Amino acid sequence: MKPAPFAYHAPDTLDEALELLAPGDGVRVLAGGQSLVPMMKARALRPTVVIDVNRIPGLAVVEEEGGALRIGALTRQQALLDNDVAGRAQPLLHAAGRFAGYLATRHRGTVGGSLAFAAPWAELSAAMVALDAQLEVRSARGERTVPARSFFTGPNETVLEPDELLTSVHVPAAAPRTGAGFHEVSARYRDFAQVAAAATVTVDDAGVCTAAELVLLCVAPVPHRVDVAHLVGTTGDAAALDAVAGLLVGLEPLDDIEVSGTYRSRVAVTLAKRALGDAFDHARGAA
């Protein structure tokens, strides 16, 4: 299993990379390579040009300011997990990030690569949608910012133009007393998610919910944000969580070689409730 022929560039600067990306068609960016390389070796992807961005300085920086985070696209997934500041600022990043691959792949796989590859099971995609992250995108033509909530357009599809490079992710600050929960089912330990649920909950002094987010993976073509506004004003009691089931009616997840859509639908309810329940517990403990 060897890749089809391709040209390889390893630019030293961002400008150089953007210039190489400019022709667009047939060009792929190599960051951690944990998805791209196996797919190239299986010849499922046959880019004509590969641009290795690993030598570009400054793309792997994580910065915090007033609770908000700027995460360089080239930040390794494990580096994000090892970053206590990021974990404290937005606990969902760690709760979800722990499920992104396993130790070996996380040491190579990058945050930006995961988002740009847009695998439908990507845990970090769910987290960024839940956290309303803003993605900074550059090209030789200029730069723009895209909300994570409108970034994904389908399985392995995003709004990125062929000449654009995702350079960083801005995660807004969490409100005080915000907790996170993440639950996932996969074939084996840390396999690709078959279904997953990411949740955040913010509570007031009395432990009553003031805001909540729920994003599901693998129940729709893109990370699926569920409106859980009904939780506001509740304490996350059983009745409030049970009501989530009704919100998922009508989703029609697909059957695939791994599991059926029916299984996904059933398990999504369970995982959503567990993720929200954890987020409530965590929020109350995180006061």
Next chain:
Amino acid sequence: MSIAEQDPNAAKVARETAGTETPRRWLGKSLNRVEDPRFLRGQGRYLDDIKLPGMLHAAVLGSPHAHAKIISIDTSKAEALPGVVRVVTGKDVAEHAAPLPSFGAGPIVQDMIAIEKVRHYGETVAAVIAENRYIAEDACDLIEVVYEQLPVVLDPVAAREEGSALVHEALETNTAYERTFSFGEVDRAFEDADRSVTANLYWPRSTGMPMDTNGAIGDYDRGTGVVTIHANSMNFTYFLWLIAGSLKIPAGKLRLVPVVAGGSFGSKFFMHKVPTFAGFLSMLVGKPVKYVEDRRTHITNNDHHGSDRRYDASLAFDDDGEFKALRISCIDDYGAYLQFGTGTHGNALSQIVGPYRIQHVEYSLAAVLTNKNQQGAYRGFGAEVSNWILERLVDLAARDLDLDRVEIRRRNLIPAGSFPYRTPTGNIYDSGNYQGVLAKVLEDVDYDHWVEYRAKARAEGRHVGIGVVASQERSVFSSTEFWFWFDDPQFTPTSSPESASVRIGPTGEIVVTLHSQSMWGNSPETVVSQVLAEEFDVDPASVVVNYADSQNALPGTGPGGSRYTVMVAGAVAGASSELKDKIRRIASDKLEVAEADLEFRDGGVGVVGVPDRHLMLADIAMTAYMFRLDLPPDMPSGLAAHCTYDHPLTTLPNADRSDLGIFYPFVGHAWHIAVIEVDIETGKLEFLRYAAVHDAGTIVNPRTLDGQVIGGTVQGLGTALYEEILYDDLGRVRNESFEHYHLPSSMDAPSITVGHQETPSPYTAYGIKGAGEGGRMLAPAIMSAAIEDALSPYGVTVTSLPISAEQIVEWATGPRSD
């Protein structure tokens, strides 16, 4: 059973090594593996590490269709690609080579590249030899093949019907073999029994999945006409001549050089196609050619898929739980070829009654050909399947009687005093104390505690289940199981020897040469070093082990069927015995004492009871090599011995096959207990406890034995919960990579505690029994039992594997039966 039937040389070895009066010095210790340092440091020199000067690389084009005529192949574009040396098709094979070997009956012909039609997805239709593998694969993309698709034969039941498309037209049927064997009076036993249970069971197709796939380098020497083939694991001396036959060269012109392998699990046991292929390609171009399967080829075209069986099975028993008779009918989907014949069922017949006193057995087999990759060896070799069937029936019987699952087994165990025990098929169990193993496993896990725990958990609405299963572990096959199927077999081998050459050099160092490539993840060098240490009382780390190539090799059969430790220990003990005789004679002369007063101690020979009267091996060896005139007059120089150790106990089947003879007689015994908790909302499970107790006779090295038990168990968990090669309606493999073929990782495995009991075999060197496969014989049965138990409120019966999380959720959303 008289021990007099034993092979006389093996009997001598058994006698000489049986001694338990003096405690053993080296056998039985958990020494570090002598293999580990080089493998763990990346210095193992695997096949893909070998680079010969001028070496070319090959890639293959696999068929996209499961069943199709090859109308034409246009190789012109591929040949025009710079760096391509030659494109090879079935036409070249038809002109220059002969078909691959097969032990199956009938005209079932397999070629290393398909000639007229392809019979399964991924079957090789062309190969490219190029300067590197990249170019070779690029060129494969440029080969244009025109196929005419044929009706696909996938369902082995439908394949047997009149009018089905045929996988092999010359055979005129897809049922390659069909026969019913009857041992005892089965019909009467079923009539007389109070009760019976019946189950239709399905065992899924999976495969051994080593990290290091099959690979070989062919190196043809035009000058001498010798074809040298480096291959990662071959029991090469056993069937070298068959490869020479495929290559149409005299067997003496073929030289196979063994290379260590990163795993086999059976998939390299009868590894003939890849080395033959590499040799063939090298002969075509006159240069060294490397070919290594990629993962896709290893999954779709490896010739070593495991069993794929549908069963209709019944167990007759009385109201008191006593088992009476077993009736098993099996349709086995062998895929497109039949290289081993139906040997995997011979394996099953060696221990078909398990550890139970069942007197009457009927076994019907239909071996069916379909458009799938053919079967080969996979850890258990068919006996892991039959054990699952038997333990399923036993659990059903316990449920039918409302009898505890431990108790029903206990009542039927073969009593400790009845060994050697002749089973209904004719095979024997050499020794055992099954009650002892059961008692130990119950104690090790504190079984009563978990029964109580389960009751409490259930009261809380949790789904905790316990599985308890037993198994035999037959070891050391003899070769009759490959042909006793037929009344008039074409070829009836009865040999399956193993050899060792032991040399003590002039400076006293011990170098041992092994005659099978046995290094595929097991510990042959540790075993051999520990045995030599035991014999000579030398530091096992000082022993040097190497491997003969086929032109220098003595008879060997290779690792497989849990045979290598038993057989190589016998061969090393036999060679050591000869050397020790010579050493004693020299030492007796030098020390001027009677031979009977000498003992091997502290790296040499000493006078019993006199600590300072001692000679190092080096003292004796230097004399043996350099001082002929100091030796006894009739003694030639040197200190080397070779031993070919035959299967210790093989007997022939009788004419009507109502007695298959002794063919797999060294039989271990094991029990596993697992406690699990099932999350019925996701179908996922958690292990609360997993314990195994095995009796594999005398233990050479407890740590490496634990490794075999744990590794086999985890592979069994793969079969039980994760693994299945999925074919779509057109016969294409849907999971041809690890993305969707799920192997359990260490993170998915439970923490397994392993206990041992040692009941020596009376027939083997030191009383060792083989133990490479037992874990995989128990884990599928235990997971079936434990999940069934956890879901008992829903009245679940596990009848097929793997048991998916989705299946568990479906069961648990069904109506409760309690």
